[in-house]
Structure formats: C-alpha cells, structure tokens
Amino acid sequence: xxxxxxxxxxxxxxxxxxxxxxxxxxxxxxxxxxxxxxxxxxxxxxxxxxxxxxxxxxxxxxxxxxxxxxxxxxxxxxxxxxxxxxxxxxxxxxxxxxxxxxxxxxxxxxxxx
Amino acid sequence: xxxxxxxxxxxxxxxxxxxxxxxxxxxxxxxxxxxxxxxxxxxxxxxxxxxxxxxxxxxxxxxxxxxxxxxxxxxxxxxxxxxxxxxxxxxxxxxxxxxxxxxxxxxxxxxx
Numbered sequence: 001x002x003x004x005x006x007x008x009x010x011x012x013x014x015x016x017x018x019x020x021x022x023x024x025x026x027x028x029x030x031x032x033x034x035x036x037x038x039x040x041x042x043x044x045x046x047x048x049x050x051x052x053x054x055x056x057x058x059x060x061x062x063x064x065x066x067x068x069x070x071x072x073x074x075x076x077x078x079x080x081x082x083x084x085x086x087x088x089x090x091x092x093x094x095x096x097x098x099x100x101x102x103x104x105x106x107x108x109x110x111x112x113x
Numbered sequence: 114x115x116x117x118x119x120x121x122x123x124x125x126x127x128x129x130x131x132x133x134x135x136x137x138x139x140x141x142x143x144x145x146x147x148x149x150x151x152x153x154x155x156x157x158x159x160x161x162x163x164x165x166x167x168x169x170x171x172x173x174x175x176x177x178x179x180x181x182x183x184x185x186x187x188x189x190x191x192x193x194x195x196x197x198x199x200x201x202x203x204x205x206x207x208x209x210x211x212x213x214x215x216x217x218x219x220x221x222x223x224x225x
Contacts, residue, residue: 088156
C-alpha cells in the first residue's frame with residue numbers, strides 16, 4: 001500500500017466545472033508536490049510546498065490552484081480546464097525537498113471533455 | 114540542451130542478462146540523483162538514489178554516478194520480464210534544490 005494517497009483515481013470533468021484533487025501523506029514529510037504527466041512524457045513539476053511555503057512553476061496556468069491545509073494534505077483546485085489538461089496528475093512527498101527521494105501516490109487520471 | 118537526457122529506447126535484453134541504462138545531466142550543481150521505474154499507466158516507483166560519486170548497490174540494482182562527466186547509470190543484473198518498464202532518471206536542479214527534473218525515460222524490454 002502506498003503511503004501517499006490520492007483521490008479520486010479517475011475524474012472526468014467538463015470545461016466549465018470546478019473540481020478538486022486531494023492528496024494525503026502519512027510519511028511525516030515536509031515537502032509535497034504536484035506533477036502533471038502526459039502520455040509517453042516525463043512528469044512535469046507544477047507546484048511545490050516545502051514547510052508549507054509554495055513554489056510555483058511559472059508556466060502553470062492560473063486555472064490550476066494549489067492549497068496546502070497542513071503538512072500532510074495537499075489539494076489541487078481545477079477550474080475552467082481545457083481538453084489539453086487531460087493527463088495523469090501525480091502527488092508526491094519528500095523528506096527535505098529535492099535532496100530526498102520523491103514518494104508518489106497512485107495518481108489521478110483526469111479527462112477534460 | 115536538455116537538462117536531463119536519456120536514450121528513449123526501447124532497450125531489449127534477454128532474460129538473465131544485464132541491462133544498462135544511462136543518463137546525462139547539464140547542471141553541475143546537481144546534488145541528488147534518482148532512478149524511478151514506471152509501468153504503463155502507473156505512477157513512478159523509486160528504485161535507487163545516489164548522492165556521491167561511485168557505485169551504490171541494492172539487490173540486483175547498481176547505480177553509478179560520475180559527477181565530473183555528469184553521468185549517472187543504472188545496472189540491472191539477472192534481468193526479469195517483470196523489469197520491463199520505463200526507467201526515469203531524475204536530478205535535482207537547476208532552479209534550486211526543490212526542483213527535481215526528470216529525463217524522458219528509457220523503455221526496457223526483457224525478452225523471456
């Protein structure tokens with residue numbers, strides 16, 4: 001069983017919908033991440049929360065909004081997405097940021113119609 | 114120049130052989146190096162990590178790091194069909210230690 005839990009596993013949403021992806025880690029880590037992965041491409045970093053401070057990939061559109069209620073929880077709020085946003089969204093955590101390995105959840109497969 | 118480069122493959126090896134996967138990176142300031150295995154439709158799974166020059170062994174896996182050449186490799190001994198997957202090399206930086214950058218991955222096929 002993974003110690004990084006993501007919900008839902010699958011999500012289909014229309015371009016006018018608002019939805020949220022959720023992630024919880026039970027590893028005591030202080031850094032949490034959102035990655036986006038398209039088919040046959042590597043994961044691409046979207047957001048990092050380290051000690052509850054946000055770092056952003058400047059290329060991520062504002063229709064993606066992260067939230068970190070506490071060091072164990074991470075949400076990704078989705079609004080007015082486009083079909084090209086369809087992808088596997090991966091949550092990860094690590095002990096001390098980039099020096100430590102990332103531990104991934106099972107991902108949320110998002111389809112935007 | 115790509116930040117982290119890998120041969121996309123596929124790399125085909127017979128069962129029981131040694132698979133050698135290679136990765137080069139551009140940022141000399143990188144400190145941490147990781148290998149992840151990803152099965153189709155699944156999330157990446159950590160295989161090995163290495164911080165210092167030299168070799169690090171864990172079971173059938175050996176990671177090798179040469180910072181002078183900006184080169185990291187993964188050897189898989191006694192390859193099994195279950196090792197067939199995409200192997201992602203990941204490096205911290207550039208952009209600070211919080212940014213881990215992935216290579217495009219090498220697809221490994223182990224032929225029974």
